[in-house]
Amino acid sequence: MKQISFIHAADLHLDSPMVGLKHLPASILSRVRESTFIALQKVTMAAIDHQVDFVIIAGDLFDGEDRSLRAQSRFRAEMLKLLEKDIPVYVIHGNHDHLNGSWVHLDMPPNVFIFNSKNEIKVLKTKRGDLVHLYGFSYPQRHVFERKIDDYEKVDGADFHIGILHGNEASGKEHDNYAPFSVKDLLEKQFDYWALGHIHKRTILSESPPIVYSGNIQGRNMKEIGVKGCYHVSLKDLDANMEFVSTSDIVWEEVTIDVSQAVSFQDIFQLCQMSINQLRKPAIGTLVRLHIKNVHLEDTREKGSLEEHLQELLLDNESEEESFVWVVDLRVTEGQPFDRKQLSKEANFYSELFETVDGYNGVGTALSHLYKHQLGRKYLSDLTEQEQKDVLAKAEKLLINLLYQ
Numbered sequence: 001m002k003q004i005s006f007i008h009a010a011d012l013h014l015d016s017p018m019v020g021l022k023h024l025p026a027s028i029l030s031r032v033r034e035s036t037f038i039a040l041q042k043v044t045m046a047a048i049d050h051q052v053d054f055v056i057i058a059g060d061l062f063d064g065e066d067r068s069l070r071a072q073s074r075f076r077a078e079m080l081k082l083l084e085k086d087i088p089v090y091v092i093h094g095n096h097d098h099l100n101g102s103w104v105h106l107d108m109p110p111n112v113f114i115f116n117s118k119n120e121i122k123v124l125k126t127k128r129g130d131l132v133h134l135y136g137f138s139y140p141q142r143h144v145f146e147r148k149i150d151d152y153e154k155v156d157g158a159d160f161h162i163g164i165l166h167g168n169e170a171s172g173k174e175h176d177n178y179a180p181f182s183v184k185d186l187l188e189k190q191f192d193y194w195a196l197g198h199i200h201k202r203t204i205l206s207e208s209p210p211i212v213y214s215g216n217i218q219g220r221n222m223k224e225i226g227v228k229g230c231y232h233v234s235l236k237d238l239d240a241n242m243e244f245v246s247t248s249d250i251v252w253e254e255v256t257i258d259v260s261q262a263v264s265f266q267d268i269f270q271l272c273q274m275s276i277n278q279l280r281k282p283a284i285g286t287l288v289r290l291h292i293k294n295v296h297l298e299d300t301r302e303k304g305s306l307e308e309h310l311q312e313l314l315l316d317n318e319s320e321e322e323s324f325v326w327v328v329d330l331r332v333t334e335g336q337p338f339d340r341k342q343l344s345k346e347a348n349f350y351s352e353l354f355e356t357v358d359g360y361n362g363v364g365t366a367l368s369h370l371y372k373h374q375l376g377r378k379y380l381s382d383l384t385e386q387e388q389k390d391v392l393a394k395a396e397k398l399l400i401n402l403l404y405q
Contacts, residue, residue, distance in 0.1 A: 002130050002159045002237055007047045007245075009230035010058035010166070010197030011216035012040055013096065015071035017063070018220060021328075025319040028326055031285060035249040036063075037074050039218035042247035043230050044078045048085050050232050053126045055087060056134070058197030058214070059094025059166030065101025065142065072106040083111040090122055091115065093138035094166035094197055095178050100141040114138065115164070119151035123158070131157070135191070136164035139178075149181040152189055160235055163189060166197040169205060186211050192235055200224050202231075202244070210240050217247045222289055222328075225252045253279055253288045260294035263393050265302040265310075268292065272314055276325045283322060289329040290314075296334070296397070306332060343400070350400075357396050363388040 014036050021029055047055050062071050079089055092115045093099055099117055108114070113122050117140035124132040135152050144167075154161055163186065167179030178198060183205050186194050194211040201224075202215030214231050216224065229247040233240065255275055262268045272290065279286050292310075297303045311330040318324045343350040363383065383391070 003128070003235060004054075004126060004130055004132060004160055005050060005052045005232070005234045006162075007043060007050070007052050007055045007230055008058065008193075008195040008212065008214050008233055009043050009056070009217055009247075010195070010214050011060045011094075011200055012036060012043075012057065012075075013060055013063040013216060013218070013220060014040065014075060015063055015068050016218075016220050020221075024326065024328070027319055028285065028324060032250050032287070036218045036220075038249040039228070039247040040075065040078050042245070042249075043217060044081050046230065046232060046245045046247075047082060047087055051085075052087060052232070053128075053130075054124060054132075055082065055089045056162070056164055056195045057089065057091045058136075058164050058195045059092050059139070060096040060197060060216075061091065061093065062097040064096060065098055065103070067097060067101065067103040069104055069106065072103075076106055076108060079109045079112050083109045086127075087111065088113060088124060090124075090134050090136070090164065091138075092136045092164050092166055092197075095139055095142050095144065095176070098139035098142050119148065121155055130159045132160045132162065133158035134162050134164060139166065144179050145177060146179070147181065147185075148179040149185045149189075152191075154189055154191065160193075161189075161191040163191045163194045164197075165194065168198055169196075183211060193233060193240065200228075202229075204242075208240070210242060212242065218250065219248060219252045222252055222254065222287075225254055227251055248284060250285045250287060251281065253286055254291075255279065255288055256291040256293060258294050259292055260296065261394050261397050263296070263390050263397075264299075265297065265305050268295070268297075268306065269310065269313060272310070276314060276327075279325050280323050285323065286325045287328045288325060289331075290327050291331045291333065293333040295332055353396070353399065357392055360392060363391055 016036050018032050021032055024032065061075060082089060089112045091112060115136040115138050117138055119135065119137040122134040124134065126132065133155060137148060148167065152163055165179065167181055168177045170180055170182040187206065192209055196211065196213045199213045200216040203213040205211040212231060216228050217230055219225065219228050227246050227248050229245045232243045232245055257271055257275055259268045259271055262271060279288060295306065297306065311327055314327050318326050340354055344354065
C-alpha cells in the first residue's frame with residue numbers, strides 16, 4: 001500500500017511586530033512577541049512526534065521582505081532539528097517574504113528545499129520507497145496578480161502529486177487577490193492534495209481531493225481569533241486523513257456578556273469572572289476583547305466603579321499566570337431600562353406581572369426547599385430584606401427579557 005505522512009503549515013509570519021500592544025505588562029508582551037517562534041517549535045515537534053515523511057510550508061514564513069536575522073536564525077534552528085530526524089522541508093515564499101526583498105542571508109540546512117520564482121517540481125522518494133511530486137513557486141515580488149495556477153502541470157511517474165500554492169480563492173473577497181484560482185481550477189489538475197497558504201483562517205475547500213488552507217500558526221491580532229495551527233496529513237492510495245494540530249501559544253478571543261439580569265456591580269463582576277475562567281486554556285495565554293451589554297445599574301457609585309475599576313479587578317494577578325486571560329479591551333453598553341408604564345400600555349399582561357411582583361412576599365417560601373436540604377442548611381444563611389428584593393428584581397428582568405425574545 002502506498003502511503004505518505006506530512007505536515008502542512010503556512011503563514012508563519014515569524015517575528016511579527018504585534019503592533020498596538022505596548023500597554024501590556026512586560027511579561028505578557030514578551031510572550032506575545034515570542035509566540036510566533038513558539039508556534040514554529042510546536043510545528044517542528046508535531047513533525048517529529050508523528051514521524052512524518054516531510055513538511056510543507058505554504059508561504060509567508062517571515063513577516064516582511066527584510067527577513068530579520070532573528071527570524072532567520074530561529075527558523076534555521078528548527079530546520080536543524082528536522083534535519084537530525086532526516087525530515088525534508090518544502091518551502092514556498094509568499095507576498096510578505098517574496099524573493100525580491102533585501103535582507104542579510106543565512107543559509108538554510110540541506111533538508112530545506114525552496115521553490116524558485118517559476119513553477120517547478122521537487123521529487124521526493126520516501127524511506128518506504130514511495131515517490132512524491134511536489135509542485136509550487138515562490139513569489140518573485142510582493143504583488144502577483146496573474147493566474148499562476150495555469151503553470152501547474154501534472155507530471156506522471158509519481159505515487160502522489162501535491163500542489164503548494166500561496167494565493168486567493170476566487171470567491172474570497174476579504175484578502176488581496178494574489179495568484180487567484182478557483183476550486184474548479186485545482187480539481188482539474190487531478191492532484192492528491194493542495195496545500196494552500198495566504199488565508200489565515202483554516203478552511204477546507206474540498207474533501208476529495210483535499211484542498212486546504214491550514215491558516216496561520218499563531219494569531220497576531222483581534223481579527224485572527226481562536227486557536228491556530230497546522231495539519232498532519234496522511235494519504236493512503238485514495239484515502240486522506242487530516243488531523244488539526246494546535247500550535248498557538250497566545251489565543252485571541254472576543255466575548256459578549258449579557259448582564260441584563262444583573263442588579264449590582266458584584267453580579268457583573270462575577271459574570272465576567274465566569275466567562276474568563278471558561279476561556280482559560282492549559283499552558284496557553286489568552287487576549288480577550290470583552291463587551292458587556294445591557295447594563296442596568298441604578299446606583300451611580302456602582303456605575304462609576306464599573307467604568308473605573310472592573311477591568312483592573314479582572315486583570316488582578318493575571319500577569320503571573322502561565323494560562324493568563326488578559327482583557328485588552330473592555331466595552332460597556334447600557335441597555336434601555338424597562339419602562340413599566342410603557343410596557344403596561346403594550347399589554348395587560350405586564351400590568352398583572354408588575355402587580356404580582358410588587359405584592360409578592362413569598363421569596364422565603366419559594367426558596368424553602370433549599371434551606372430544608374441537608375447541604376443547603378449547612379451553607380445558606382437567611383436572606384435579608386434587601387436580598388429578597390434583589391431576587392425579585394432579577395426575576396422580573398428575566399421574565400421581561402424572555403418575553404421580548
